Amino acid sequence: MSYLHNIGAYFLMIKNVFRKPTKWSVMKPLILKDIDDLIIGSLGIVAFIAFFVGGVVAIQTSLNISNPLIPKYLVGFATRQSIILEFAPTFISIIMAGKVGSFITSSIGTMRVTEQIDALEVMGINAINYLVFPKFVALTLYPFVISIAMFLGILGGLAACVYGGYGTLENYIEGVQNDFIPFHMVYAFIKTMVFAFILATIPSFYGYFMKGGALEVGKASTTSFVWTSVVIILLNFLLTSLLLG
Amino acid sequence: MIEVKDLHKSFGDAHILKGISTSFEKGKTNLIIGQSGSGKTVFLKCLLGLFEYEEGSISYDGKVFSKLSTDEKTELRSKIGMVFQGSALFDSMTIAENVMFPLRMFTKQSKSEMEDRVDFVLKRVNLDDAHHKMPSEASGGMQKRVAIARAIVNKPKYLFCDEPNSGLDPKTAIVIDNLIQEITDEYQITTVINSHDMNSVMEIGEKIVFLKDGLKAWEGSKETIFRTDNEVVTDFVYSSELFKKVRKMYIEENQ
Numbered sequence: 001m002s003y004l005h006n007i008g009a010y011f012l013m014i015k016n017v018f019r020k021p022t023k024w025s026v027m028k029p030l031i032l033k034d035i036d037d038l039i040i041g042s043l044g045i046v047a048f049i050a051f052f053v054g055g056v057v058a059i060q061t062s063l064n065i066s067n068p069l070i071p072k073y074l075v076g077f078a079t080r081q082s083i084i085l086e087f088a089p090t091f092i093s094i095i096m097a098g099k100v101g102s103f104i105t106s107s108i109g110t111m112r113v114t115e116q117i118d119a120l121e122v123m124g125i126n127a128i129n130y131l132v133f134p135k136f137v138a139l140t141l142y143p144f145v146i147s148i149a150m151f152l153g154i155l156g157g158l159a160a161c162v163y164g165g166y167g168t169l170e171n172y173i174e175g176v177q178n179d180f181i182p183f184h185m186v187y188a189f190i191k192t193m194v195f196a197f198i199l200a201t202i203p204s205f206y207g208y209f210m211k212g213g214a215l216e217v218g219k220a221s222t223t224s225f226v227w228t229s230v231v232i233i234l235l236n237f238l239l240t241s242l243l244l245g
Numbered sequence: 246m247i248e249v250k251d252l253h254k255s256f257g258d259a260h261i262l263k264g265i266s267t268s269f270e271k272g273k274t275n276l277i278i279g280q281s282g283s284g285k286t287v288f289l290k291c292l293l294g295l296f297e298y299e300e301g302s303i304s305y306d307g308k309v310f311s312k313l314s315t316d317e318k319t320e321l322r323s324k325i326g327m328v329f330q331g332s333a334l335f336d337s338m339t340i341a342e343n344v345m346f347p348l349r350m351f352t353k354q355s356k357s358e359m360e361d362r363v364d365f366v367l368k369r370v371n372l373d374d375a376h377h378k379m380p381s382e383a384s385g386g387m388q389k390r391v392a393i394a395r396a397i398v399n400k401p402k403y404l405f406c407d408e409p410n411s412g413l414d415p416k417t418a419i420v421i422d423n424l425i426q427e428i429t430d431e432y433q434i435t436t437v438i439n440s441h442d443m444n445s446v447m448e449i450g451e452k453i454v455f456l457k458d459g460l461k462a463w464e465g466s467k468e469t470i471f472r473t474d475n476e477v478v479t480d481f482v483y484s485s486e487l488f489k490k491v492r493k494m495y496i497e498e499n500q
Contacts, residue, residue: 020315020319022350023349023350025349026349026350033337110336114331114333114336115329115330115331115333116333116334116335116336118295118329118333119327119329119333119335121295122293122294122295122322122325122327122405123322123323123325123327123347123350123351124318124319124320124321124322124323124325125350
């Protein structure tokens with residue numbers, strides 16, 4: 001029953017995100033701050049992980065090709081496909097559920113514990129719109145993060161392949177360009193936008209509706225990470241079945 | 246003036262407020278007192294509209310809160326100032342930004358007008374050099390004064406304070422009490438304070454409502470509380486030897 005209650009409360013929260021909007025002059029700096037915290041602040045870790053995981057994918061692919069009939073450009077091809085279709089949109093989103101999601105849950109949860117949300121409500125402000133809408137808008141820039149992850153992942157593969165002696169630059173680039181299907185990019189960015197919405201709203205839900213003190217803020221952050229990841233994985237399966245199946 | 250009639254509030258099977266009726270007058274400091282668990286905070290949160298109640302009514306200057314439209318509730322809430330127990334300052338904003346927040350939300354004033362008003366209220370609470378500090382850099386007493394400044398900046402008609410003295414040293418507590426009373430008198434606002442600080446009761450309790458087990462057990466003023474024979478009240482208010490002596494002296498002096 002509590003799951004059903006939470007699902008209902010989550011959708012009611014979504015409705016309230018777009019109701020009774022906060023004044024634009026107040027909202028604008030909140031959006032800019034959230035862009036800085038959630039998007040710009042994540043670029044470093046995303047770039048680092050994407051570059052090295054791209055490298056690992058290239059090395060693993062190269063090491064597992066022993067058949068001389070398989071073309072050498074397959075390393076570049078497999079790296080591109082893995083990075084664009086799954087690693088960048090899905091696994092970066094799970095990493096972001098840990099980084100950004102925990103930040104959102106703990107910052108909103110702390111506001112709940114310290115009565116800052118009560119203070120907003122007493123003033124007659126739609127606290128859900130005030131707190132969640134800027135995060136939602138900030139995360140519409142999430143595809144920008146994923147684009148960088150895609151580029152750096154493929155670049156990391158190239159660096160590992162060429163400088164590690166697993167293949168030539170020409171073969172890798174040929175593989176990256178070979179049999180490119182533009183719809184795969186559309187598919188990846190549709191997933192990215194859906195995951196951005198999940199990243200903005202599920203952690204906000206767990207922060208906003210948490211009860212208790214400092215310990216519960218930590219617990220809410222963990223629960224939020226778990227459920228954000230679960231929903232991302234399930235939606236990944238669903239969207240892949242619908243769009244590519 | 247705020248009027249409360251037969252207010253009932255439950256959480257599941259726990260019946261917290263069991264039919265409270267009282268009124269809080271304009272221009273007076275009204276205190277709600279009682280032991281921990283007596284229902285004071287729930288009562289205050291019902292008054293503020295943070296909790297929905299099952300039965301009864303709360304009216305602000307004749308307007309029943311539950312019958313107001315969403316826009317009317319927003320309009321009314323913009324006239325409410327609230328000082329929370331933990332101050333509830335927005336920790337991502339400076340002290341000046343905290344105080345300016347209600348003006349930015351509810352008025353169309355220019356930036357310079359808002360800055361002038363913030364300067365005025367911060368001066369009023371004796372914090373004229375704290376504009377750029379973050380709440381985390383301020384002491385407990387300073388945070389309470391900032392919370393009061395934020396609560397009064399938009400010239401509220403109603404001021405609510407939840408345990409404004411908790412965690413403060415006696416001297417600072419008296420400063421806060423006096424400040425609240427001066428502001429109430431100066432701006433003729435209806436002030437409701439939730440407290441179990443007996444010093445506050447004796448100093449500023451122009452009207453006192455005593456709650457016990459979710460019911461109003463007594464109401465009166467700081468003058469009448471010295472003379473009451475109500476055992477429930479005297480057991481709570483004069484539980485310390487010091488207050489017993491103060492009461493005795495007051496009665497002897499006023500005989």
